[in-house]
Amino acid sequence: MKNYTSVLLLFFLMTSASLLAQINFEKGYFITENGQKTECYIKNEDWINTPSKFEYKLTQNGETKILRIPNLKTVVIENAFKFEKHTVPFDNSDRDVSNLKFDRTPDYEDTTLLLNVLLEGKVDLYAYRDQDKKAFYFKKENGTLEPLIYNVYTNENRDILYNKRYQQQLLTEFPCTGITERKVIRVDYKKGDLLSFFKDYSECKGETAVQFSKPKKGTFHIKVFAGAYNTSATTDLGISAFFAKGVDTEATWSPTFGAEFEYIFPFNKNKWSAFIAANYSSYEGEGEFLDLSVRRNFKLEYSAIQIPIGARHYMFLNDTSKLFLSGAVVFDILLDAKGSGNVTIEKDDFGANAGLALGLGYSYDKYSIEARYLPGRNLLDNGSLSRSELKQFSITIGYTIF
Structure with a gap:
């Protein structure tokens, strides 16, 4: 995509x-x-x-x-x-x-x-x-x-x-x-x-x-969710591969699951909320590049706990169903990562860079479904000569337990 x-x-x-x-x-x-x-x-x-x-x-x-x-x-x-x-x-x-x-x-x-x-x-x-x-x-x-x-x-x-x-x-x-x-x-x-x-x-x-106005209080919710990520990456290998650049690794699907804590603000008819979540994210993809006319292989592996922190706006359709839009800043807590094949990238070269996420979803009673898009963000440390941009699209189904 x-x-x-x-x-x-x-x-x-x-x-x-x-x-x-x-x-x-x-x-x-x-x-x-x-x-x-x-x-x-x-x-x-x-x-x-x-x-x-x-x-x-x-x-x-x-x-x-x-x-x-x-x-x-x-x-x-x-x-x-x-x-x-x-x-x-x-x-x-x-x-x-x-x-x-x-x-x-x-x-x-x-x-x-x-x-x-x-x-x-x-x-x-x-x-x-x-x-x-x-x-x-x-x-x-x-x-x-x-x-x-x-x-x-x-x-x-x-x-x-x-x-x-x-x-x-x-x-x-x-x-x-x-x-x-x-x-x-x-x-x-x-x-x-x-x-x-x-x-x-x-x-x-x-x-x-x-x-005249009823006392208003915010509400607090806990939600669990699971779904799948579609992930791809473009890695600029820099001088480490003799000027070979822009290696595209394949788009793959991988599972995700996590929990979210949300606070609904007590104004504007409970249409606004703030949330923080934690979910598992992983990626494994392979790609090829030419190095002095020789076809080379590269494999990128990455796993992390993602921490989205953001805001959500609800649009009520009736008393039990609503649409919502969300925006968040996403931080990764690195679990494991490496680049392998004809070119290697060590785990120490990966950094904790933040990215953005935009979401659209639908909620019915305690159930919800959300599509979320995460534009490309660099996974490597800013001091690295290489650059690896990860792009993700997720679909998750959630259940509010509280």
Whole structure:
């Protein structure tokens, strides 16, 4: 299989997979600026940043429409999210480390933002996030939205400093049994800590807070897999073979097996994961080359434990099946290797060079199948006069045991 053909085929399969992925719309409603409420189905993308628009349908099989922020007042999916548009003080100063300002006081300007309603209770908690900027607001009963004051700034020594005025706000604005200075100091300016604080405060005041989004946790999986590698190699023997170069050794199939550890991230509808695996890989192939018009033989043998470390993106087709794309950096732990025949390469000449891997797969319940392409990578030590590029294509079947 030629490199260009393989890459184009993989690109075609990846593009086709993206087009086949199912888009889920969930029942909800939105209220426009003029107070009109519309029951509909809203695309829930489980955003990390505050969205700039929403896609919705009036019926599950209806036409997809766009709801933009200027026309929006409130948008809700029960047990998933609630967004409201408000005009609030917002610090829009540059957060880039090289451009931090010297003043610890935020540069607040009244800005109209779409805020994520995190909690409604004795006190309501709101959040806004856009790339490297985040802001949290609170509203007491029958009150107005106020910012929890936080700012990153610098000094003449270019130290990175933090204005944590919000901790003083928590201590003075929300007095209650159990809310102490020691407890408040441990509250970081992040969603989880602030949610926990305001839920505790509501309970302290005898009220149960309503959290719109369900608590999200990542999941951990262990998978075992087995399959086969199709492997070939091109070895540049350099001056060791009197200018003979580019010996192609035959493509052969060999077994592979291993285990994978995967962590599914708790955002974007569990579509992203990170993984690390260990699997056995081996190759044995022969080739011929001409040396001063004499036909010579060369044999390459190689075995290693491969360690792919990478990321995976899932595209759900339904509740039990999904397509996925993966990319990884692959490291080899050498077990044995040699080049033999009319030219020899000693095991000590082989090095632990890294390579890349691209994969496409399908998962049904606990079972999965994946095709993975590993472009040519040099097996020999960088100081060697020779070079041996190994190219691999694998098909594996996996079973998730945990």
